[in-house]
Structure formats: C-alpha cells, structure tokens
Amino acid sequence: MTRNIHDHRILILDFGSQYTQLIARRVREIGVYCEIRPFDATPEEVREYAPSGIILAGGPESVTEMGSPRAPAGLFELGVPVLGICYGMQTMAEELGGRVAGSDKREFGYAQVRVTAESDLLHGISDHVTDAGERLLDVWMSHGDQVVETPEGFEVLAATDSAPVAAMQNPSHRLYGVQFHPEVTHTLQGQRILSQFVLDICGCEALWTPAEIVEDAIQQIRDKVGSDKVLLGLSGGVDSSVTAALLHRAIGDQLTCVFVDNGLLRLNEGKQVMDMFARNMGVNVIHHNAEDRFLSRLEGVQDPEEKRRLIGNTFIEVFDEEAATITDVDWLAQGTIYPDVVESAQSRSGKATVIKSHHNVGGLPETMKLKLVEPLRELFKDEVRKIGLELGLPYDMVYRHPFPGPGLGVRILGEVRKNYADMLREADAIFLEELHRYDWYHHTSQAFAVFLPVKSVGVVGDARRYEYVIALRAVETLDFMTARWAHLPYELLETVSSRIINEIPGISRVTYDVSSKPPATIEWE
Numbered sequence: 001m002t003r004n005i006h007d008h009r010i011l012i013l014d015f016g017s018q019y020t021q022l023i024a025r026r027v028r029e030i031g032v033y034c035e036i037r038p039f040d041a042t043p044e045e046v047r048e049y050a051p052s053g054i055i056l057a058g059g060p061e062s063v064t065e066m067g068s069p070r071a072p073a074g075l076f077e078l079g080v081p082v083l084g085i086c087y088g089m090q091t092m093a094e095e096l097g098g099r100v101a102g103s104d105k106r107e108f109g110y111a112q113v114r115v116t117a118e119s120d121l122l123h124g125i126s127d128h129v130t131d132a133g134e135r136l137l138d139v140w141m142s143h144g145d146q147v148v149e150t151p152e153g154f155e156v157l158a159a160t161d162s163a164p165v166a167a168m169q170n171p172s173h174r175l176y177g178v179q180f181h182p183e184v185t186h187t188l189q190g191q192r193i194l195s196q197f198v199l200d201i202c203g204c205e206a207l208w209t210p211a212e213i214v215e216d217a218i219q220q221i222r223d224k225v226g227s228d229k230v231l232l233g234l235s236g237g238v239d240s241s242v243t244a245a246l247l248h249r250a251i252g253d254q255l256t257c258v259f260v261d262n263g264l265l266r267l268n269e270g271k272q273v274m275d276m277f278a279r280n281m282g283v284n285v286i287h288h289n290a291e292d293r294f295l296s297r298l299e300g301v302q303d304p305e306e307k308r309r310l311i312g313n314t315f316i317e318v319f320d321e322e323a324a325t326i327t328d329v330d331w332l333a334q335g336t337i338y339p340d341v342v343e344s345a346q347s348r349s350g351k352a353t354v355i356k357s358h359h360n361v362g363g364l365p366e367t368m369k370l371k372l373v374e375p376l377r378e379l380f381k382d383e384v385r386k387i388g389l390e391l392g393l394p395y396d397m398v399y400r401h402p403f404p405g406p407g408l409g410v411r412i413l414g415e416v417r418k419n420y421a422d423m424l425r426e427a428d429a430i431f432l433e434e435l436h437r438y439d440w441y442h443h444t445s446q447a448f449a450v451f452l453p454v455k456s457v458g459v460v461g462d463a464r465r466y467e468y469v470i471a472l473r474a475v476e477t478l479d480f481m482t483a484r485w486a487h488l489p490y491e492l493l494e495t496v497s498s499r500i501i502n503e504i505p506g507i508s509r510v511t512y513d514v515s516s517k518p519p520a521t522i523e524w525e
C-alpha cells in the first residue's frame, strides 16, 4: 500500500493567538502535515478533515467570561488525541468539568516549570535536574487565567510557583494540556514536546519531507489540469520561480510563463530569468518588454499609492493581452502561499488599516475566465524554499530577498524617470554585489538602494559635481512586520559608497538609512 503524505495530519484550531501560525510551522518541521481552522469550525468539518491529532491553540479571551470561544461540540469524544495550549488547555479544563479562574499572579515571559508526574508528553524531557532529583523545564508563559481544578480523570503533570497546573493529562482518553507555549523558541524543549505529541501520542509518521511534497504536488497538478494549458506570471521572485519549476516538472510544455519587463526591475533581471528558465530548464518563457508603456503611464505621477495603482493596472493589462495571444489556455497559475491564505482569512474579520497597498497580479480581470491553480497554497515560505532546492533551483535564487511588485517604482521617490531608474539599477547592483562579496547578503533580510531626486554638491577629481543622492537600506527581520536596520560593517559601506560615486556620474553622495520599522517602513514609499 502506498503511503500518502496527507494520511497523517494534525488539525490546529485557532482561538486568536499570535502564535497559531508558529504552531503550524513547528508541526510541519516535525514532518507532519497540518492545517489551521477557526475555533468555530463545525463538528462535521473536523470529522471530514480526519485528523490524527488536534491542537487547541492559545487566545486572548478568558474562558471565565460568558460567551468566550469553546472547542467544536464533541471534539473531546472523537477518540483523537488533543493537546490544549494555554487558552486551549483552559477551555479543555472548563468544558470537561474542571475549573479556571483569573489570578493576580499573571505570568508573562520566562518561567520555570517543575515536572511532578510521568507522562508520554514530557517523557525524558528536562532542562535541569535539582539535587533532590526534581526535573525543571525553562518555558515561556503568557497568561492571566489558570486551571485551578483539573477535570475528573486528569492528573497534574507540572506546576510553577504561581500556576498549580502548568500541564495536565488524561492518558486513557489521550487528552493533554500545557499552560506554557511549546511553539516559541524561548521554551527550550518546546519542539521536543510537540514532537512527542505528534509522533508518539498521535502516532503520525514524519512523511512531510521536501521530496514527498514535490512528488505529491506533481500528482495533484496532473490530476487537476490534465492535458490543459497553464499560464504563469514569472517574476524571478521566490514564489513564482518555485511555482514555475514545479509546474514544469509536472506538465512540461503545457506551461507558458510570461515575464513582464516593466522597466522597474533590478539590473539584468530579465536576462537572469531567461537564462535560468528558458535556456537551462527549457521552460516556455515569453519575455515581454513593456518598459515604454509603464514609464509613459508614470510620467508626472508623484504619489506613491497612485504609482502602485498605475503599475498594478498596467501589469494586468499587459498580462491580459499576452494571455489572449496564447491559444486555448485554461488555467492561470499563481504563487500564493499558506500565510497569504491564513492572513487574508484573518484580515477579512479584522479592521487593519492600510499603510501601503501590497498589490500583486492576484486581481486579474474576470473576463480572462481562467481557472486557478495554486500549487504552493499549503506551504510556508521556508517549505517553498526547501522544495525549490529539491527541484534543482540554485540556492541564490531560492534564498533571494523579496522584491516588491512595483519594484524600483517605489524606490525612486516621487516622479519616475528612465534616467533615474538606470542610475538606481546600477547603484543597487553595486550594493548587492558587495553584500555578496562581504558575505553579508544572507545575513540581511532585504537590502536595496533608493534614489533621492535631490541634488547635492561634491568634488570629484578637482571638479565640482552637483548631482543626485542614493540612500542604502538594509534590514534584518523575520516577518517584515517589524525590522531593525542592519549593522553593516563600515568597510562594506565605504566600498559601496565609493564605488557608487566613482562609477555613476549622476550620483554625488551616498547615505545609509538607520531607521527601524516601526516607525519607518522598509521601503521609502
């Protein structure tokens, strides 16, 4: 019998914690497939998903309040192992007849947990053993409420000085709870605890490996599109490149990619995409030069949001025209990844303010009437990168910094002009080249040059120079929501600055951006 990587799967129910996605990533790292669903998923949905185990995540609410969220009806009677984390443990306790109470001993941050009983969940795990033989764990806590009475059939597994129930279990029903957060790295043995739940208690096999994911995705693509033709917008970025490689492996010549040169790309981007995909891999790639069209649309436009809108619309126009020239295309492929899916579901319910509109080619006109194929829809970025390597894409392509859709359009402040774009491209290329040479590229999350259309005086070879300014930007971040400016070595900055001023006649001065996000954003516009 062939084993399917989806046979063993964990269901994570989201009660609104910031860490729910992190739990999912940890489970995937263990090698087991999982999905996140809202806490109010129906019991049918849960049964249909057929989980091998369920994790109830944390949440901001208090189970002591009327009307606070509860697990789907019948969840604890499914016979499937359940692990409650923080709010998840509290609701488990409450629903099964235990008691939860608010406490004035709130625990936020580091805590030390004493393991008081043996269990499959914490088996063999400790950070310190005291002289008296007590096992201690270093964990991370974030709670105000606590379980004060466990439900019938449960025993306490661990405690802290302020929380009498830091972990509990009912082994015959395979129900477990932890008050601390095993998903964060501050809980030193967190990954081991999750892995003992997922592998030992739920009995999952670690089948979710890059090779298996690729194998499975290829089969799914073939089943879905059959002998139809597929169109993909290929940007040279990570997501669309991995999508291209995967589709090409699955359906070969049925795939056509369109690469649009909007005149706002990095130096040699078009050539790199054509070399890599068209020449090396034999993918059908149409190179569409639309520089004039984009730049003429942008003439005289100063406002960043207006520029984004114009670039987005022109993109759609070009793409639409290109699609019309390829006969009988039935499918449009997109590089949508799992965080896009989760975040758009979350933002539908929230009221987040728009700081910048992050467009992509997602909103294509309905008149295109193409069906959608999104082979990366279930994957996190780190998984996308791993399968990119598995598919044979070079490391530097798979681990390149993200590049925004509007490209240099939002890195030239105010009006976009061709000569500005040309100077910026050169400056950016020098910066990236030196970052690689000094081995700093992969120690920054994003690095680029920005063109400032203001003039400054300089002196080059005894002559006066009155020219433009380049700002360098490099940041370190995990999620791009917050970022710290990268502390690049002075020698590196010095080399880059002197190369830019010497090699680009239109630039007289280079500055380094030392703003963090917040309050600044990563891009200047």
Ligand SMILES: Nc1ncnc2c1ncn2[C@@H]1O[C@H](COP(=O)(O)OP(=O)(O)OP(=O)(O)O)[C@@H](O)[C@H]1O
Pocket (backbone or CB within 6 Å): 232, 233, 234, 235, 236, 237, 238, 239, 240, 241, 258, 259, 260, 261, 262, 334, 335, 360, 361, 362, 401, 402, 403, 404, 405
């Ligand atoms: N120059 C381009 N030509 C064709 N399609 C493009 C271009 N730029 C963007 N796209 C399309 O828009 C999508 C979204 O762009 P986005 O920058 O978010 O992702 P990406 O370029 O694939 O990856 P990364 O986030 O690493 O840059 C891409 O997946 C691609 O399909």
Ligand SMILES: O=c1[nH]c(=O)c2[nH+]cn([C@@H]3O[C@H](COP(=O)(O)O)[C@@H](O)[C@H]3O)c2[nH]1
Pocket (backbone or CB within 6 Å): 308, 356, 357, 358, 359, 360, 402, 403, 404, 405, 406, 446, 480, 517, 520, 521, 522, 523, 524, 525
């Ligand atoms: O596809 C995109 N279209 C956009 O309009 C856009 N604006 C910013 N970014 C990228 O988003 C991340 C956060 O950037 P900010 O701190 O500037 O908002 C960084 O990685 C930015 O490069 C964009 N990506």
Ligand SMILES: NC(=O)CC[C@H](N)C(=O)O
Pocket (backbone or CB within 6 Å): 017, 057, 058, 059, 060, 061, 062, 063, 085, 086, 087, 088, 142, 143, 144, 145, 146
């Ligand atoms: N992080 C959590 O899940 C917190 C649960 C609950 N809101 C408490 O304060 O105890």
Ligand SMILES: [Mg+2]
Pocket (backbone or CB within 6 Å): 235, 237, 238, 402, 403, 404, 405
């Ligand atoms: Mg991109």
